[in-house]
Amino acid sequence: MARHDRWVMLTTLAVLQVLTIVIGIYAMTTDFSLGALTRQPPPAKPTPEGPPPVPVVTSGPVLAQLSAKSGDGPLPTKGTLTRQLTDALGDEALGDRVGAIVLDATTGEQIFASNQDVAITPASTTKVATCAAALAALGPDTRLSTRVVQGQRPGTAILVGGGDPLLAGPAAKPSYPKQASLATLAARTAATLKSQGLKKITLSYDISLYAGASTAPGWKPNYIPDGEVSPVYSLTMDEGRQDPRYSQPRVANPPQYAADAFAKLLTKRGIAVSKSVRPGKAPAGAAELGRVDSAPLYSLVEHTLTYSDDDLAEHLARQVAIKEGRQASFEGGTKAVVAVLKRLGVDGGIALSDGSGLSTRNRISPHALAKLIAMAGSARYPGLHAIASGMPIAGFSGTLGNGRRFTGSDSKGQVGLVRAKTGTLNNVNTLAGMATTKDGRLVTFAFMADRVPVTAEPVLDRLAAIVARS
Numbered sequence: 001m002a003r004h005d006r007w008v009m010l011t012t013l014a015v016l017q018v019l020t021i022v023i024g025i026y027a028m029t030t031d032f033s034l035g036a037l038t039r040q041p042p043p044a045k046p047t048p049e050g051p052p053p054v055p056v057v058t059s060g061p062v063l064a065q066l067s068a069k070s071g072d073g074p075l076p077t078k079g080t081l082t083r084q085l086t087d088a089l090g091d092e093a094l095g096d097r098v099g100a101i102v103l104d105a106t107t108g109e110q111i112f113a114s115n116q117d118v119a120i121t122p123a124s125t126t127k128v129a130t131c132a133a134a135l136a137a138l139g140p141d142t143r144l145s146t147r148v149v150q151g152q153r154p155g156t157a158i159l160v161g162g163g164d165p166l167l168a169g170p171a172a173k174p175s176y177p178k179q180a181s182l183a184t185l186a187a188r189t190a191a192t193l194k195s196q197g198l199k200k201i202t203l204s205y206d207i208s209l210y211a212g213a214s215t216a217p218g219w220k221p222n223y224i225p226d227g228e229v230s231p232v233y234s235l236t237m238d239e240g241r242q243d244p245r246y247s248q249p250r251v252a253n254p255p256q257y258a259a260d261a262f263a264k265l266l267t268k269r270g271i272a273v274s275k276s277v278r279p280g281k282a283p284a285g286a287a288e289l290g291r292v293d294s295a296p297l298y299s300l301v302e303h304t305l306t307y308s309d310d311d312l313a314e315h316l317a318r319q320v321a322i323k324e325g326r327q328a329s330f331e332g333g334t335k336a337v338v339a340v341l342k343r344l345g346v347d348g349g350i351a352l353s354d355g356s357g358l359s360t361r362n363r364i365s366p367h368a369l370a371k372l373i374a375m376a377g378s379a380r381y382p383g384l385h386a387i388a389s390g391m392p393i394a395g396f397s398g399t400l401g402n403g404r405r406f407t408g409s410d411s412k413g414q415v416g417l418v419r420a421k422t423g424t425l426n427n428v429n430t431l432a433g434m435a436t437t438k439d440g441r442l443v444t445f446a447f448m449a450d451r452v453p454v455t456a457e458p459v460l461d462r463l464a465a466i467v468a469r470s
Helices: 003-029 034-038 059-064 078-089 123-138 182-195 254-268 297-306 310-323 330-344 366-376 382-390 457-468
Strands: 098-104 110-114 145-150 156-160 200-206 288-293 418-425 428-436 442-449
Touching: 078 098, 078 110, 078 457, 098 366, 123 297, 123 310, 123 330, 123 366, 123 382, 123 418, 123 428, 145 182, 156 254, 182 254, 182 288, 200 254, 297 310, 297 382, 310 330, 330 366, 366 382, 366 428, 366 442, 418 457, 428 457, 442 457
Parallel strands: 156 200
Antiparallel strands: 098 110, 098 442, 145 156, 145 288, 418 428, 428 442
16 A cells, blocks of 8 residues: 555544544533434443443544554564464453454555464454445445335325335434435425325335345344344334334334334325325336435445444345345345455455344454455555444444443553454454554454353453554
């Protein structure tokens, strides 16, 4: 990577950090909560990734790693780094199956490696793979559309799901970035219908964009009741949450719930709707009555990674399947993701059953994850940069800013110096991300353990901190 390109990329990340800080300060000094800005409601109980993020405004170390010379410094001394990482990897909290790697982001050279090609249960670090495939296949500016089209008979309309799980229902608060809303769709649809002289319609909904089962192989029965994810359908509002402020309960039939809410919104706009709203199929080439679009894909990716959003990750995997000409199902989505990653040159140690990492059947090698993250920080892959900007900042944002991470005496000094995606399931802890060494070298890493006795999060934080101060 040329010095100028690295400077441009890292300066861009610095600007993103500043914006994050400004938003945090704004949220803490007004009555508009950070949750309202991100539309990430506080869960009713801890999820596999832990409680919701708490903003920690510590701008100094966050910006310190992103100086103009970041990435240009000398490589860390391998002998010292190897001794320190090897010692930390011997911690009993990690269990007896651990993989680790540190790569130079510029050259791809392995600075440290231990079981780096072993396929390990990745938990939510799976989202790095899913998001990279989505950005590569669809492009960062793609938007997901929810539409209403004319039915086959006069006086009929069909709500067509486009796979946008962040579609805001009538009870949702304002969000940042702004998402599509059912209320806006109802207003546009009502205006079109009235212009046609229609004030009464029969409404149905189309969920044919997706196929197959709505839950994945390897999902535990408690995932949906506990609010970690909803059944996956192409028509969903508020990620299937009964109340958008809380992660649970999830509704049993997300498409019907959204369609019924849309019917009520149309009624408020002066369009009478038939009492029964049922599934249907939109005619090919049907005239469009209304449409709303999601935020651009790069923003959806950042949201997915920062907040470890399981629902959105599953929809992104299906969007990759559609783009790749495969069935939009769990099987089609995961095969499409792996195929896109193979085209990118990441073709070893990846086997997926879902896009979010909730499945216990997923396997990814530390080398594959660290390589993807290095690509996301490279000027050669500008379309993947949302991976880098979306990863949580240690002790500051997302699943690394929840008050639990980077709080130990051996890691708190590196708050703000690490960006990484977390992964947490029963007996599984993973951390994959990037850091700038003390001499200004940009490196990527992946630390993964899937036979953890209790929890290994403090050890993973220590490993990442060792890299950051090397």
